Amino acid sequence: MSRAKRWLREALWLVLMVGAVLWGMDWLRSPQLPTDFAQQPLTSLQGDVNLAEMSKERPLLIYVWASWCGVCKLTTPSVAAISQDGGNVVNVALRSGDDKRVATWLEKKGLQGVAINDESGAIGQRWDISATPTFIVLHQGKVISTSSGWTSGWGLKLRLWWASL
Template identity: 40%
Template sequence: MTNIRQGFRTILLLLAMIALVLWLMDWLRAPKAPQGFEQQVFHTIDGRDLTIADLSARKTLLIYFWSRDCGVCHYTTSNMISMSDSGYNVLAIAQRSGNDIQIVRQLQGKHLTMPVVNDPAGAIAAQWQIDVMPTLLIVKKGKVVQSTTGWTSATGIKLRHWWVNKWY
């Protein structure tokens, strides 16, 4: 019985250490929100003009920075499209991913389920000092309250979203 308890304790300690390392990596790689970002007007590939303040006023917003050349983004993009289809509030920003037609092809025509902004030169990502793709920001009422970089599962994104809605 003590071996089982020790094994359980070891597993819990390992999980806590992994969580701490992941949190530290996110903290170190966290984007820096540019001043007045919530009022910046974004032009989507389907012709709409949006602001982060408007998008996040009533419902928590997930801002998803991705790139065509990012292998991990292929998996995360599918998750973000599914989440948008399920009612989550998602804004996708495609950094250095070609022209609007190339982005639509990359998304296999599913871009209409969520607003997509083309950032062909990476200027928006540079304003935020984003160096890692994909990067996910969670914005509530115009304020960035959480971010993560690199691969994140759909469950991980949903848990972060739930946490923000529960505690912020």
């Protein structure tokens, strides 16, 4: 077997193993959302919201982040770009301070759209969020995908596109 073929085979196995580990970690950290998740009434900084209603026409990206989260600093610019481009985004601040502090952080980072401040962590606990950032894609009131940890902007756009099919 030529050296190039052997190298290619080894690279393929490495990619498959890394992919399997990442998928397994994501599966283990995925939230066990309650069955009435999308119908639960929520209070945002802008007023009362209903996730099922917000996801009725087009997919909704729910971004659960924390101001103290290091990985969130890497993913927030991608979510901000989606929100600034008119994407359907709900931001959930997990134990990140009072409403004023969260509003300041959102403005500084360029995150637009509905913002929910989970100051005590009660929503995160009810939704079984075990890692930040967590991304939930909802369409027509149904959870299409969940993911936690770092993801790219194109990965988020791909999830939203997939949900709209």
